[in-house]
Amino acid sequence: MLIRHPNDIAPSEITPPEIYRERRRFMQGVSALAAGAVLGVSPKAEAGAKLAGVRASAYRLDEERTPYKDVTTYNNFYEFGTGKGDPSENAGSLKTRPWTVEVEGEVAHPKTYDIDALLKLAPLEERVYRMRCVEGWSMVIPWVGFPLNELIRRAAPTGNARYVEFVTLNDPEQMPGLRRRILSWPYLEGLRLDEAMHPLAILAVGLYGEVLPNQNGAPIRLVVPWKYGFKSAKSIVKIRFVEKPPLTTWMAAAPREYGFYSNVNPEVDHPRWSQAKERRIGELSKRDTLMFNGYGAQVAQLYRGMDLQKFF
Numbered sequence: 512m513l514i515r516h517p518n519d520i521a522p523s524e525i526t527p528p529e530i531y532r533e534r535r536r537f538m539q540g541v542s543a544l545a546a547g548a549v550l551g552v553s554p555k556a557e558a559g560a561k562l563a564g565v566r567a568s569a570y571r572l573d574e575e576r577t578p579y580k581d582v583t584t585y586n587n588f589y590e591f592g593t594g595k596g597d598p599s600e601n602a603g604s605l606k607t608r609p610w611t612v613e614v615e616g617e618v619a620h621p622k623t624y625d626i627d628a629l630l631k632l633a634p635l636e637e638r639v640y641r642m643r644c645v646e647g648w649s650m651v652i653p654w655v656g657f658p659l660n661e662l663i664r665r666a667a668p669t670g671n672a673r674y675v676e677f678v679t680l681n682d683p684e685q686m687p688g689l690r691r692r693i694l695s696w697p698y699l700e701g702l703r704l705d706e707a708m709h710p711l712a713i714l715a716v717g718l719y720g721e722v723l724p725n726q727n728g729a730p731i732r733l734v735v736p737w738k739y740g741f742k743s744a745k746s747i748v749k750i751r752f753v754e755k756p757p758l759t760t761w762m763a764a765a766p767r768e769y770g771f772y773s774n775v776n777p778e779v780d781h782p783r784w785s786q787a788k789e790r791r792i793g794e795l796s797k798r799d800t801l802m803f804n805g806y807g808a809q810v811a812q813l814y815r816g817m818d819l820q821k822f823f
């Protein structure tokens with residue numbers, strides 16, 4: 512069949528943003544009520560439930576936070592459709608309990624974590640980070656999570672572990688977008704081990720002090736603030752330690768456009784558009800994009816001596 516599915520057209524392309532966001536908001540309210548009634552989601556795991564014992568952290572920003580509504584209704588999560596409003600509309604079908612995350616590969620202590628054990632692995636902190644999508648928009652999001660290196664230390668990588676691969680859930684029953692072969696599934700991302708160990712890289716389980724909404728990658732997702740948004744894999748089920756750089760989903764889709772590193776870099780353009788500027792969601796005029804998304808003082812040493820035009 513060659514009928515164009517309505518989801519192929521992003522709502523943002525056809526409706527002024529304010530109007531379609533308002534509509535999504537209404538739709539989301541309706542489907543959230545329905546899902547809660549039918550599935551009887553445990554209140555603890557439910558999106559929007561307050562997370563207990565979240566510490567403040569030194570990672571604060573002197574920039575306005577993107578409103579909760581925008582953070583949770585303007586998303587990229589292709590497993591639920593390619594339109595910005597699709598994830599908030601469709602991710603109600605994702606079941607975040609029970610949920611396990613397998614830690615495997617080149618480690619001394621492979622382990623399958625239950626999500627509720629993972630939530631207690633390390634103290635939860637609020638980290639306010641700038642997020643910059645490769646498409647040219649950005650947000651400031653108060654994540655709740657813990658450093659990825661807490662998990663890595665417990666796994667004890669062997670000498671062969673040089674990269675870490677992150678695998679997203681691959682269940683077409685829960686994720687309708689998987690039935691369309693727009694990307695190679697499951698969604699796969701990767702970091703070099705030293706990038707993954709960097710204290711800025713976190714596993715997020717919440718935002719704005721609350722349990723992560725499904726559309727933002729519940730129950731657990733990666734957040735790597737100095738890289739383009741797509742590196743921050745959502746709804747992770749597997750973390751694998753490997754010797755060779757993993758072939759990530761976006762590299763497989765368009766190797767000329769998406770490299771392994773994908774560091775935010777205003778000087779390296781996407782082949783189809785400039786990366787020099789960005790639109791902060793909620794603002795009218797554009798901002799200059801900052802090298803490493805403004806985290807250069809912390810992360811530039813990871814790339815010392817590398818040609819960032821070549822390792823883009």
Ligand SMILES: Nc1nc2c(c(=O)[nH]1)N[C@H]1C(S)=C(S)[C@@H](COP(=O)(O)O)O[C@H]1N2
Pocket residue numbers: 582585586587588589590642643644645679698726727728739740741742743744745746
């Ligand atoms: N599994 C999965 N993770 C994903 C994506 C996706 O399509 N699938 N999109 C990525 C992209 S392109 C971006 S910009 C961020 C968006 O995260 P947010 O919706 O929480 O802001 O998630 C990233 N993680």
Ligand SMILES: [Mo]
Pocket residue numbers: 587643644645646739740741
């Ligand atoms: Mo993105």
